[in-house]
Every structure is written in structure tokens, then in C-alpha cells.
Amino acid sequence: MSVCRPARCLFSKASSLPKSAPSAPHPRRPFHTTTSRSGRRRRPHYPSIKAEDLALLNQAAEVQYPKYDTSETALLAKKYTPAQIAAIKAAESALDPRDIITQGQTRTDPWKLPYEDDMSEVDPVTDHAEKLTAADIPGPKTFREANEVESDEAITLIASENMAKLYPNGVPDDMTDKEKQHLEDAMHAALTQASLDPRASYTSKNPKAMEALADPRHSTILPDLPRLENRMAKQTRRLSTEEQEDPRQKRLLQQMSWDKDKLKFLRIKTLVSHGVTNQTRMGKINSMYFLTIAGNENGLLGVGEGKSTEPEEGRKQSVMAAIRNMRPIPRYEGRTIYGDLEKKVGATKVQLFSRPPGFGLRVQHLIFELARAAGLHDLSARTPRSRNKMNVIKATWEALCNQRLPDEIARGRGKKLVDVRKVYYGGSVH
Helix, strand or coil, X not given: CCCHHHHHHHHHHHHCCCCCCCCCCCCCCCCCCCCCHHHCCCCCCCCCCCHHHHHHHHHHHHHHCCCCCHHHHHHHHHHCCHHHHHHHHHHHHHCCHHHHHHHCCCCCCCCCCCCCCXXXXXXXXXXXXXXXXXXXXXXCCCCEECCHHHHHHHHHHHHHHHHHHHCCCCCCCCCCHHHHHHHHHHHHHHHHHHHHCHHHCEECCCHHHXXXXXXXXXXXXXXXXXXCCCHHHHHHCCCHHHCCCCHHHHHHHHHHCCCHHHHHCCEEXXXXXXXXXXXXXXXXXXXXXXXXXXECCCCEEEEEEEEECCHHHHHHHHHHHHHHCCEECCCECCCECCCCEEEXXXXXXXXXXXXXXXXXXXXXXXXXXXXXXHXXXXXXXXXXXXXXHHHHHHHHHHHHHCCCCHHHHHHHHCCCHHHHHHHHCCCCCC
């Protein structure tokens, strides 16, 4: 921390004279060279525009964005309704042409788009072409297979069109060896593409029908946006039918009469994972231990354990066990527990307390995950003794599953439910 500011305040107070003194107090002098905030020149948030530049902007705005004349307004009246014309005029009056010129500049940042598009035309790469049907072809729509002579003529014509796209000004006379090789490769590719064109296999007397053969808009399998096709993408891409189905998961779904879609809505989280060692006569066997919870956030909660020498195998075992062990959790008003709970597992004791609406989950992180997976929203807890993670999770789960409901207490005491609520909640009914 700098001592300049405290020292300046202290010396200025000590050197100042009382108001009754005839002489003025000594000026306060800071101990650093930075200009004081009051003495600094304030910088404007926006750059100021000079008068001559403003005149040029007005001229450019009038040239690029002229106002509508009477003839253009009459043309607009033929296409738009009076309400639409009024909306157009209101929008143009709200926009200042000078702002469009000053702010609508071409982007120069590294994240700009690699192309300029006014959205007036269809881009064959980024836009999906509109599909056409046979009704869009004028004239007869009959085809027949082309003979050898017609096929050769069509291949020659199509190959010439493809070569004309590569060399619009004609093939140059003086060419290097590399350019000649490139020309031969282009001719071979053009002939191959022409031989595969449907116009080389079929012919028709209607030229529009012939054009429809090569138009992708008439194809029933019109391709979508271009996909990335390379070796790595093909190796990593797997169809849904090729997914390896886990036999444990299949057996679990059969036991619970569920489908795979229900598993997607479960909240599954591994809370404890550590290594364990089993001493045998063959030596020490190291393995991984996992403790996982599973819940649907709507009154179901389960805890499962798994252990294996392979970490992924042990985690799968714990997940399947947690789903299989899911039990219903009673919830008061769908948000908290019924009264206060206490459970002891080993040296760990967990105390859970019901709370009013909006209280939230003010518990430690392990109990927080259990409460969120079970669908509890208002809860507080204490762990006054040992805080072993596994015992805390098991004690909390058993306490939530073994709650005493008010109707059970009422039946045991032979009283009405409305009388038990006040006693059960200590006179505070939320």
C-alpha cells in the first residue's frame, strides 16, 4: 500500500492554519507526479466530428440514400397497402442516413465473415435450394435411353462445358510442363464427370426436360449442407444401430420395464471415488471404488456402489446399482421433508430439518447433491460427529427413505391428521 496519500492528508491538516489567522493556509502538495483527477482533461466517450466532415457526410448521405420522389411513391402504392407505406416512412424517418454511413462500415476484425452477401441470391454452398417437381418442367416429360452416338455427343458437350468453366479465355498456347499436366488432369476429370452425368445416359426431345436431369433441385435426394468427409470423421462417426448395447443396462431396463428415454432424464453423479487394496495370499490387488447417486428430481433417489480393477467398469457398476436401488422419497408439498430427521451410520450422525418455502438448500455439498436429485428444495442439515463421505451419503439416504408420515402417526395415536400436524411441526405449520 502506498504511503503518499495518508502522508499528504496528514501534512496538509497539520500545515493548515485556523480561520482566525491572517495568512492563507499552505497549499496541499502531493508526493507523486500524477496529475490530480480534477486537473485531468476529460476525454469524450465518442469521437467528435468536425463541421467540414459533417458537410461531407450530409452530401454522401443524400447521394447514397436519396428520399422518395412522387413516382417511386406511386410505385410503392401499387405493391404495398397504405398502412405498410406509413410504416416504411416511419422507419426511414427514424433512421439517420449519416448514422448508416458512419456506423455501417465494412468489418476489419479477425472474426469477420469470409464473404459479403446481401441475401438477394441463393448460395449453393450455404443455402438449401428449393426442391422442384415434375409440374415445374414445361412441355413433355418423356425420356428414353440414348444410343452410343447420342451418348458420345452428350459426353463431348458436357466435358466442353466443364472445361470452359476452368479456362474461360481458352487454353493458352505456351504452357509449362506443370500446366500441361494440370490440363490433362482437368480433361480426365471432366470426361469422368460427363460420363456419370444422367444426360449422357438418357435423352429427350424437350430441352427443358434434359436440363432437369442435371438440376439438383429436381432430385428426390437433394443433399443438405456439405458435410466434412475425411478419414478421421468417418472413423469417429458411428450410427445408432452400431452402438454396443451394455448387457447390464439391457437387463436393468427389462427388470424395471423402462426404455432408454427414461434413463436420459435421470440425474446421475458419482460423489465418492478412491482406490482400495485387497490383501490376498497372491499379493495385493488394487481396485477402484465408486459411490454414485441417481434420482429423477421428482421423488426418486438411489445410492449404488461399485468396485473393479478397471475404473470405467467400477463406475458402470455403481451407476446400475444406484438406478436399481432407487426408492420413493416422501416430500411435504413437493419441496421439503416431513419434520426433523436423524440417522446414525457408524460414527456419523446426520440431522435433517424441514424449512419454509424459499429457504433453499443450506447443507453441505454431499447432502446438497442428494436433495437435488430427490427433488427437495427447502432443507437444512447438520453433521455434528464424524463426516465420513460414504457414511454421510448412506445416512442421509436412509433418513429420507424412512420418514414417518403424519397419517401414520395419526393412525398409531388414534387421532385425526389435523391434530397431529400441529404437534408434529411444533406449532409451526408451513
